[in-house]
Amino acid sequence: MYRGSGTRGRAPLLATTLAAGIFVGFVLSFRLDEETRRRLRKTLFELRELPFRVFV
Amino acid sequence: MAEQYDVIVVGAGVSGLTAACLLSKQGLRVAVTERLDRLGGCCSNYDVKGFRPEVGAIFVIGHEFYYKLFELLDLRLEDYLDWKVIDPVYYVYFEDGSSYPLPRDIDAMAEVVRSISPTDVDGYYRYCRDMNKLFGAYLAFLRRPLPALQRLTKISNLVRLAANRELVYALPVNLKLLFRNMDRCVRGYFRHPRIQLMFGWENLYAGLPAHRCTGLFTMMAHMGRMGYYYPKGGMIAIPTALARIARGFGADIRLGAEVKSLILRGGEACGVRLTDGTVLTSRAVISTAHSRVTYLKLVGEDNLPSWAVRTIRRQPCSIPAPLIHMGLSRKLEGIRAHMSLVANPREQVDNIWGDYYDRGLLYRPADGAYLLVSPTFDDPDLAPEGKDVLSVFYIAPYRLRYHDWDDVAEEWSWEVIDYLDKRCLPGLAGMVEWMDPVPPKELERRLNVAEGAFFGIEMSLTNLGPFRPNYRSRLIRRLYQAGQCTNPGLGVPGAMISGIANASLVVRDWKALST
Numbered sequence: 001m002y003r004g005s006g007t008r009g010r011a012p013l014l015a016t017t018l019a020a021g022i023f024v025g026f027v028l029s030f031r032l033d034e035e036t037r038r039r040l041r042k043t044l045f046e047l048r049e050l051p052f053r054v055f056v
Numbered sequence: 057m058a059e060q061y062d063v064i065v066v067g068a069g070v071s072g073l074t075a076a077c078l079l080s081k082q083g084l085r086v087a088v089t090e091r092l093d094r095l096g097g098c099c100s101n102y103d104v105k106g107f108r109p110e111v112g113a114i115f116v117i118g119h120e121f122y123y124k125l126f127e128l129l130d131l132r133l134e135d136y137l138d139w140k141v142i143d144p145v146y147y148v149y150f151e152d153g154s155s156y157p158l159p160r161d162i163d164a165m166a167e168v169v170r171s172i173s174p175t176d177v178d179g180y181y182r183y184c185r186d187m188n189k190l191f192g193a194y195l196a197f198l199r200r201p202l203p204a205l206q207r208l209t210k211i212s213n214l215v216r217l218a219a220n221r222e223l224v225y226a227l228p229v230n231l232k233l234l235f236r237n238m239d240r241c242v243r244g245y246f247r248h249p250r251i252q253l254m255f256g257w258e259n260l261y262a263g264l265p266a267h268r269c270t271g272l273f274t275m276m277a278h279m280g281r282m283g284y285y286y287p288k289g290g291m292i293a294i295p296t297a298l299a300r301i302a303r304g305f306g307a308d309i310r311l312g313a314e315v316k317s318l319i320l321r322g323g324e325a326c327g328v329r330l331t332d333g334t335v336l337t338s339r340a341v342i343s344t345a346h347s348r349v350t351y352l353k354l355v356g357e358d359n360l361p362s363w364a365v366r367t368i369r370r371q372p373c374s375i376p377a378p379l380i381h382m383g384l385s386r387k388l389e390g391i392r393a394h395m396s397l398v399a400n401p402r403e404q405v406d407n408i409w410g411d412y413y414d415r416g417l418l419y420r421p422a423d424g425a426y427l428l429v430s431p432t433f434d435d436p437d438l439a440p441e442g443k444d445v446l447s448v449f450y451i452a453p454y455r456l457r458y459h460d461w462d463d464v465a466e467e468w469s470w471e472v473i474d475y476l477d478k479r480c481l482p483g484l485a486g487m488v489e490w491m492d493p494v495p496p497k498e499l500e501r502r503l504n505v506a507e508g509a510f511f512g513i514e515m516s517l518t519n520l521g522p523f524r525p526n527y528r529s530r531l532i533r534r535l536y537q538a539g540q541c542t543n544p545g546l547g548v549p550g551a552m553i554s555g556i557a558n559a560s561l562v563v564r565d566w567k568a569l570s571t
Contacts, residue, residue: 038414039268046518052367053523055530056347 058335061087061308063562064328066315066354067344069097070548071538073298073309074555075342075562077129078205080305082563087336088307089328091314091504096295097344098503098510098540099548101431105490106440107383109447112503112510113291113548114395114429115142115284117276120198121549125556128202129301136297138288140434145280147393148254149480151400157393158254162281173248183245183255187278189226190233196220209527209560233271234517241271253402260427260451261546262515263374265409270517286394286434294548318343318354318535325535328354339569342558344539344551347371347513347525348506355532364531374515374546375413376496376508378452380469383490384444390481391446394433398426398480408451416457418468421475426450428476443489448472454496454507461495469493512540520545527557534569536561 029037063079065072068090080086094100098112116122119139126133144157156168162184169180197220203213233241242256258276259269287293299309313334318341319327327337343350351360351368360368399405405425412419427449432439439445450472456464469491477484496508503510513519524543529535538554540546562569 046516049367049370050518050523052363053371053519056351056364056367056371056525 058327058337059087061085061336061338063087063340063342064089064336064338065342065344066328066350067091067097067539068095068295068299068309068311069344069539069551070099070295070298071540071551071555071558072097072342072344073295073302074125074552075344075538075559076302076307076309077298077305078556078559079562080302080307081129082205082559084562084566086302086307087338088302088309089313089315089330089336090309090311092502093312094292095299095309095311096292098505099291099294099551101290101292101438104492105383107381107443107445107490108290108431108438109381109383109445109492110291110429110431112377114431114447115286116291116294116548117279117282117284118194118549119283119285120195121552124198124202125552128205128556131301136300137293139285140288142280142284142286142394142434144393145284145395147391147396149396149398150250155392155480156254158280160281160283165281169251172250173246176246176248176251179245179247180251183274184278184281186229187275189222189229190275191278191282192222193220193226193230196222205556205560206563206566207560209557209564230272233274236271237267238269238271238273239266241274242266245274249402253399253405256402257397257399257405257425260377260425260449261511263377263509263511263546264514264516265406265413267406268516270515270520273515286431288435290431290435290438291548315354317356318532320355320359320532323359324533325355340534340536340562340565342536342538342562344537344555345504346373346506346509346539347537347541349504350525350535350537351531355535360531371519372514372516373454373507373509374511374513375451376454376499377449377510378496378499378508379494380448380450380472381492381494382446382448382473382488383439384446384484384487385489386442386444386487388430388444388446388481388484388487390484391428391430391433391444394430396428396430396480398428398476400425413451413453416453416455418452418456418459418464421468421472424450424472426472426476428481444487446484448476452496454500454509461497465493465495465498510540511546513545515545527554528561528565 062084063086065076065088068088076086076088100111101108123133143160146158149155170177200217238259242252246252255277259266262269262273314331315328316331317329318325325341357365429447432445473485499508525537536558538558542554544550
C-alpha cells in the first residue's frame with residue numbers, strides 16, 4: 001500500500017511537540033495548589049476507570 | 057429440597073417490589089427476600105415507642121411518575137396511596153438568626169428572593185423558565201402511552217417516548233446543565249450568596265460537593281415548586297402498597313430472610329442460598345443491593361475476574377448521610393415546615409468537604425449544615441399524641457482518621473442537639489425523650505449499604521449512564537441489577553424506574569431464560 005512521505009517526514013516534529021507538551025504539563029503541575037492537584041488526580045483516576053465500568 | 061421460582065428478587069426495597077409487582081402480574085412465580093423484618097429498605101419508617109422516623113427517603117418528587125407505574129399495573133394509585141403536598145418546601149435558618157420559608161408558589165418565592173436581594177429576581181425568573189423547559193419535556197414524556205412491558209426497554213421505543221418537541225426546546229438547557237457543575241450553574245443565575253445557598257444545596261442529595269456535582273441537580277430546587285409529596289403513613293406507605301399489590305398477584309415476600317450467597321452454575325445465576333440454609337432456585341435473580349454487596353459478597357470475589365473486583369471496589373460511593381433521630385416529649389414550636397435547613401455561609405459548608413470530609417475529620421457542630429425533617433408536621437400519627445419526631449441529616453466522612461464512629465456518635469449527636477437548641481430550636485435539648493444516633497457505620501450495618509451511602513454510587517458525570525452498574529449484568533448471566541446504584545440513580549422514582557427496567561428485561565429475556 002502506498003504511504004505518503006509527508007507523515008513520516010513530520011513524525012519527529014510530532015513526537016517533539018508531544019514530548020514538549022508532556023514536559024510543560026509536568027512542570028505546570030508543580031505550580032498548582034493542593035486542591036486543584038487533588039481534583040486533577042481524581043479526574044485522571046476516573047478517566048482510567050471508565051472503560052472498566054461499562055462491563056460491570 | 058430447594059424451592060423453585062421463576063425469578064428471585066433480593067431486597068424488598070422500592071425497586072425490588074416494583075419489579076416483583078410487574079413480573080408477578082405477567083404470571084411469573086416471584087419470591088422476594090428481605091434481610092430486615094420490615095419492608096422498604098431505605099424508603100421506610102421504623103417504630104420505637106410509637107415514634108416512627110424515616111429511615112432514609114424523606115419525600116417524593118415527580119409523583120406524576122407513580123401514576124405511570126400504576127398504569128402498567130392496571131390499577132388506580134388513589135386506591136393505594138394518599139399524598140400530601142409539602143408546602144412550604146423548606147424553611148431556612150441563616151446564621152444571623154433570620155429565617156425564611158421557601159414557599160411552593162413561584163411568585164411567592166419571587167417575593168422571598170426580592171426581600172433578600174432585589175437584583176436576583178430577574179435571575180430567579182430566568183431560572184424558572186429554564187427549569188420549566190426541562191420539566192415540560194418530562195411531562196410530555198409522561199403523557200405518552202407506554203408500550204407493553206416487554207417492549208418498554210427497546211431502544212427504538214425509548215427514543216420514541218423521549219423524543220418530543222419540548223425535549224428539543226429543553227436540549228440547550230439540558231446540555232448546559234449536564235456539562236457544568238452545580239456550583240457554576242447556580243452562580244450563573246444568582247449573585248447573592250444567600251440566594252445561591254437557597255437554590256444550590258441539593259447537591260447533598262447527590263452526595264457530592266457542588267463543584268463535583270452535575271448541574272442537572274440545580275433542577276431539584278425547582279422540583280420543590282412543582283411539588284414535593286409525602287405519603288400518609290410515612291414513606292413506608294409506598295413499599296407497603298407495592299407489597300400488597302405484589303402479594304395480590306401471587307408473589308411470595310419473605311421478611312427476615314437474609315441471602316448468604318448467589319448460587320452459580322456455569323457462570324449463570326440460578327438461585328440464592330439464605331443464611332438459615334434454605335435454598336431457593338430460579339431462572340433469574342434480580343439483586344437490588346449495592347453493587348459491592350451484590351458482587352463482592354453475594355457472588356463472591358472468586359467468581360469474578362480480578363479487573364472487575366478492582367473496578368467494583370474502586371467505584372466511589374456517594375457521601376453517607378448520617379442521621380440523628382429524636383422522639384420529643386411535646387410538640388416543637390420552632391418547627392415551621394416539614395423540612396428545614398440550618399444553613400451556614402456557603403464557603404464554610406464547602407470547607408466541610410475539603411477540610412473535613414476528604415481528610416476524615418469530624419468538624420465542630422457550629423461549622424456544619426443540617427437538614428431537619430419533621431414527618432409529624434404533615435402526619436401527626438407518626439408520633440404518640442402530643443409528641444413529635446425530628447430527624448437531623450448532616451454530612452460526615454465514613455472513616456474518621458482519629459476516632460471510631462461507635463465511640464463518638466452519641467456524644468457528637470448531643471453536641472449537635474445543643475447547637476440546634478441554641479441556634480434556632482430553643483428548648484430542643486430538654487425535650488428529647490428518645491434519641492437514636494445513626495452514624496455512617498451504623499447506617500451500613502442497618503441498611504447493608506456500602507460505606508453507609510444510601511444514595512448509592514456517587515452521581516458524578518463519570519458514574520452516570522453506561523458507567524453505572526448495568527441492569528443486565530455483564531459479568532454473571534441471568535443476574536439483573538436494580539436500585540439506586542443503577543440507572544437512573546438516586547431517589548424513590550429512580551429506584552422504581554430501575555425496577556420497571558429490570559422487569560421489562562426479564563420478560564424480554566424470558567424465552568432464553570426458560571431454555
